[in-house]
Amino acid sequence: MRSRARRICVTGLNARNLFHAINEHAISLMNYYVGLVEFEPGEYEEMDWEILRILRKERIHFQQGNKERLYMARAQLGHGLTNVVFKSERMLLAMDGFLEERKDSCRRKAAILAVERERAAHLGTIRRYLEEKYSLGVVEMKALVEKQKETLDGKTDAKCLHRKVLRTLKDSLVDARASSLWMTHGHLSPQEEAMLCYVQDRNVFFGELNAMCGYCGKERKTVDHIATQCEKLRDYEYLWRHNEVVKSIHLLYCSRFGAVKCTRCGAHKVESIVENSRVCIKADMHIRTDLKLCHNRPDILVHDKARNEMTIVEVGITSLERLQEVEIAKARKYGPLAAELKRIYGCKVSMIPYVMTWDGIVTPYHMKYQKEIGIPRSVEAYIQTVALRRTAASMVASRGRTAAQCLPLAVHE
Numbered sequence: 001m002r003s004r005a006r007r008i009c010v011t012g013l014n015a016r017n018l019f020h021a022i023n024e025h026a027i028s029l030m031n032y033y034v035g036l037v038e039f040e041p042g043e044y045e046e047m048d049w050e051i052l053r054i055l056r057k058e059r060i061h062f063q064q065g066n067k068e069r070l071y072m073a074r075a076q077l078g079h080g081l082t083n084v085v086f087k088s089e090r091m092l093l094a095m096d097g098f099l100e101e102r103k104d105s106c107r108r109k110a111a112i113l114a115v116e117r118e119r120a121a122h123l124g125t126i127r128r129y130l131e132e133k134y135s136l137g138v139v140e141m142k143a144l145v146e147k148q149k150e151t152l153d154g155k156t157d158a159k160c161l162h163r164k165v166l167r168t169l170k171d172s173l174v175d176a177r178a179s180s181l182w183m184t185h186g187h188l189s190p191q192e193e194a195m196l197c198y199v200q201d202r203n204v205f206f207g208e209l210n211a212m213c214g215y216c217g218k219e220r221k222t223v224d225h226i227a228t229q230c231e232k233l234r235d236y237e238y239l240w241r242h243n244e245v246v247k248s249i250h251l252l253y254c255s256r257f258g259a260v261k262c263t264r265c266g267a268h269k270v271e272s273i274v275e276n277s278r279v280c281i282k283a284d285m286h287i288r289t290d291l292k293l294c295h296n297r298p299d300i301l302v303h304d305k306a307r308n309e310m311t312i313v314e315v316g317i318t319s320l321e322r323l324q325e326v327e328i329a330k331a332r333k334y335g336p337l338a339a340e341l342k343r344i345y346g347c348k349v350s351m352i353p354y355v356m357t358w359d360g361i362v363t364p365y366h367m368k369y370q371k372e373i374g375i376p377r378s379v380e381a382y383i384q385t386v387a388l389r390r391t392a393a394s395m396v397a398s399r400g401r402t403a404a405q406c407l408p409l410a411v412h413e
Contacts, residue, residue, distance in 0.1 A: 001029050002050050009058040015193035016074070016186070018060070022051070023082045030084065034091045035123050047084040060190040062198040064205070066162040068152045069197065074183045076169060076176055077200075079193075086148045092126040093144060161202040164320070168361060173324055175364045182360050182384035185377050196388045199223060199395055200359045206399060214398060226398050227358040227391050228319040237397075238317070241358070241390035245315050246270060246283065246299050248383050249354065252375060253281055253302050265382070279304055289340040295333050308347040312338060313373060316355040317387055327355040327363055358391045360384035 004026035013021060030047075033039070052070070055061040061070060061079075071086070072078025096113075103110035116124030127139045134147040157163045169176040182188075188196070198204070202223040211221045215232035219225050228238070251268040254260040257279035262268050274281040280303040287296045300313040312334050318326040330353035338349040352369050356362045370380055 001026050001047065002054065004029070005051055005054050009054060009060060009190070013190070014187050015060075015079070015190045016184075018190050019080050023080070027051070027082045027084060027087070030088065031091070034088050035095045038121055039088070040122060041085070041129070044085045044088045051081070051084070058190070060194050062194055064201075064203045065194065065198045066156060066159070066166075066201045066203075068155045069162070069166070069201070071152055072166075075180050077166065077180050077183060077197075079183075079197075083148075089126070089130060089148070090141065090144060092123050093130065093139065093141060096123060096126050097141075159203075164202055165200050165359060165361070168320055173363055175362055175366060178364075178367050178370075178380075179356075179361045179384075181377055181381040182388065185381040186385055188385065192389075196385070196392055199392045200388065204395055221398065223395065224319060226394055228317070233394065237390070237394045241387060241394075242315055242317055243270070244386045244390060245317065245354070245383055248379060248386065249313060249315070249373065249375070250281065250283055250300055252373070252379060253279070253300065256374065257281075257304075278306055287337060287341070289337065289344065291336075291340055293336050293340065296337050298334055298337070303345075303347075308345075310338075310341055310345070310347055310349045311373075312349065312351045314351070314353050316353065317358055318355065320357050320361060323355065323357055323361065324363060327353050327365065330355055356384065356387060359388055 005022050008018060008021045008026060011018070011021070052061065052067065055070075056063055061067075069077065070079045070081045071083040072080075074080040099109050099113040103113055113124070118124070122129070130136055130139050130144060134144065134151070136143055136147060153166075156166050168174050169179065177184075182196075183193075186193075204223050206221045213219050213221045213225055213230055213232075216230050219229065226233070247268055247270050248265050250270045251260070251262070251265055254268075254274055255263060257276065259274045259276050259279060259281065260268070270283050272283055272285050274283075282301040282303075284297060284299060285301070287298070287301060289296060298312045299315045300311075302311040302313070304310070314330045314333060316326045316330045331351060334351050338351055341347070342349045350372070352372050354366075354369055354373065356366065375383075
């Protein structure tokens with residue numbers, strides 16, 4: 001199992017495929033031995049640690065990161081790695097149930113079960129073991145799976161930094177599945193995914209305990225402060241991250257209406273006006289109206305000439321605490337401008353706020369806005385990755401490195 005996991009880690013697979021490969025081609029070997037070879041619970045735990053040591057050696061998991069997150073589903077911001085201990089418990093319980101169910105009709109199965117219980121082997125005592133470990137009244141597979149999930153959640157909740165992002169997913173004002181698209185539909189390398197998860201876990205050490213922010217000098221240097229709250233970073237780091245998200249949406253509209261031939265976001269340049277016979281797309285431009293308006297410079301204004309419709313898209317990257325507040329504010333910000341454009345051009349005008357946190361968390365309404373813009377899941381995953389990647393770059397830059405060096409050093413250091 002160890003040698004297979006080690007070989008898989010150096011294959012060059014992306015993160016999703018790598019963890020799937022470890023599950024299918026390394027950890028799956030235990031399917032042939034659980035219940036036949038007399039492993040003790042401590043030996044299963046050691047197998048998990050062996051896999052973890054390999055991942056840390058290959059920089060696929062950081063020691064300061066949330067270990068329990070490895071074993072959570074990718075749709076819940078986990079990595080989807082199979083936990084050997086949990087898998088062995090489920091297999092042994094299923095095997096015990098199989099033997100118990102057929103002991104009356106098959107003497108051989110009855111004999112196997114009797115011998116295992118007489119010898120007090122792990123298989124023979126699995127029900128009593130699970131009762132004591134998880135405080136289960138009735139040991140059933142469904143209840144066991146739920147208790148295993150609760151165990152992971154409980155260990156995470158005991159860590160004040162690690163629990164922040166995962167606890168947010170349980171909030172009714174957050175869409176967990178949509179917030180995890182960068183994990184379920186992204187194409188990151190295992191090392192970069194580890195770095196972004198490390199930043200999202202917020203357990204970043206900046207050199208000294210209770211250090212003050214080196215930019216503003218007013219607040220403690222924390223991940224959340226560097227990500228969205230430092231006033232000195234607003235005009236460069238935050239604007240840079242915001243513009244990268246705008247670029248992705250701008251390219252999507254330009255490609256849809258045939259206004260540009262470029263299909264790669266990295267090579268795309270956001271121009272103030274892009275126009276052809278089908279559409280006029282304005283980006284970060286003052287919109288002329290008869291009335292003087294406080295807010296007349298939206299991130300993107302799309303005028304579909306064929307349908308005589310206008311769409312105002314306003315992008316916002318914020319913190320967890322202000323997510324809902326910012327989304328509502330962005331939705332209402334250009335109400336007067338929309339009314340003026342409707343009066344002047346006699347067309348339908350819609351306003352779409354595109355808001356997420358710096359680590360990709362979104363509200364349940366975000367999917368509706370995403371569909372209105374027409375963003376595919378793969379592009380949404382890329383945008384979430386961009387927001388996280390730029391934030392990670394800010395974290396590394398705040399430790400004394402230049403912005404141009406941030407990501408490569410963050411991934412490989």
